[in-house]
Amino acid sequence: xxxxxxxxxxxxxxxxxxxxxxxxxxxxxxxxxxxxxxxxxxxxxxxxxxxxxxxxxxxxxxxxxxxxxxxxxxxxxxxxxxxxxxxxxxxxxxxxxxxxxxxxxxxxxxx
Numbered sequence: 001x002x003x004x005x006x007x008x009x010x011x012x013x014x015x016x017x018x019x020x021x022x023x024x025x026x027x028x029x030x031x032x033x034x035x036x037x038x039x040x041x042x043x044x045x046x047x048x049x050x051x052x053x054x055x056x057x058x059x060x061x062x063x064x065x066x067x068x069x070x071x072x073x074x075x076x077x078x079x080x081x082x083x084x085x086x087x088x089x090x091x092x093x094x095x096x097x098x099x100x101x102x103x104x105x106x107x108x109x110x111x
Contacts, residue, residue, distance in 0.1 A: 018063050019085075023048055023056045025092065028065065028082060032089045035069060035077030 008014045019025055023045070030036060030044050042053060057076060060066035065082035069075035078085070100107050 018065070021056070023052060024060060025089070027053070027056055027060060028078070028085060029089045029093060031066065031076060031078050031082070032086050035075040037073070037075045041076065 004014070004017060008017075019028070026045055026048075027041065030041060036044070038053070038057075041057075042048070042050070045053070048056075057066060060082070061068070063081075064079055065085070066076050067079045067082075069077065097107060099105075
């Protein structure tokens with residue numbers, strides 16, 4: 001992740017800078033219910049490549065949103081900062097669920 005600018009014109013700019021991209025919010029949404037091992041994340045997000053998943057996990061760790069399991073088991077979970085995003089992630093999840101039918105989208109739920 002690039003170094004953050006010191007000044008933003010709007011708080012949403014900071015949020016988008018940290019959470020931006022296709023995969024970061026998806027990874028965080030998968031971790032919001034509890035820690036997952038790397039392989040579980042790959043199974044839950046089959047469209048993401050190993051390289052991109054590894055890079056995005058590193059970005060999220062650098063931003064202080066995700067941390068590795070302390071026991072060395074290879075799992076990832078939300079940090080305290082990341083856990084503060086749970087209501088935001090749940091709202092995005094709920095909105096997507098509610099809008100899917102109207103937009104002709106199919107949601108393949110799974111955990």
